[in-house]
Amino acid sequence: MNSAVEPDVQTGPAPPDPSWCDLVERIRTADPSGMEGLYSILAKGVRYYLWRQLGPQDLDDKVHDLFLTVNQSIRNGELREPARLMGYVRTIVRRQVAADIHGAVQSRRTRVALDSGVPLSDHRPDPEHQMIERQNQDLAMRILGSLHKRDRQVLTRFYLREEPAEQICREMDLTETQFRLIKSRAKARFTELGRRRLAPRAGLSPVTH
């Protein structure tokens, strides 16, 4: 995963309005361009979703399996509203994620029963991502360390303790605007420091794989 080094992208261009109906029709008629179009979407969007939910293990295989499942079910006419393609894909992906988690839990139970102490699977990030995570943590610690105690407390309560914004504002006598400013300044600082740190590096996000 990439760290917070990308420029502020909120104001970037909106994606073109995809014509899902056209894409679905091409898939239904076995037009290779339809399958290519579907794969290019799944290879990025679904890859990222799965990576985020399940980790990097067997990611390529999972994306490929999902592509085959979605492609076949569309060709079987199971997608009734082509305009809802992404909702349909999401449903299938979520089902797959649930099945994977269920399978992992079952596997763990079996393995624990057979041999206590056997790890389920290695979901730890690879060494490069671990290094990025450590660097990001260092940046965040620098930022937190440079803040006034009160602002640091706000961020700690929000990000670490996951207290609701309303509760933090109420108990710390902050307006919503003040709360947002504390958060947005810290994030802007993080982005700025991260950009300086990683400017010469290539992106490492699974999004770009």
Added chain:
Amino acid sequence: MHIDMVAMAQELNSHPDEGELEKYSMGDLREEEDRFEEHLLHCEHCQRRLAETDAYVAAMRRAAAAI
């Protein structure tokens, strides 16, 4: 002028805002999660934004825990 403003509004509305990204990253985007994820599945722009937000939230959590 009116058309430009409509186009601008549509563009701004097409991507989740920073608050939604952060809520999703923290597992707290409930009622809007369907729409968000459907958008995320095909929008590389927002996949990058979410990756950045995830990295930031994770770093802040670890840092706050360590301090």
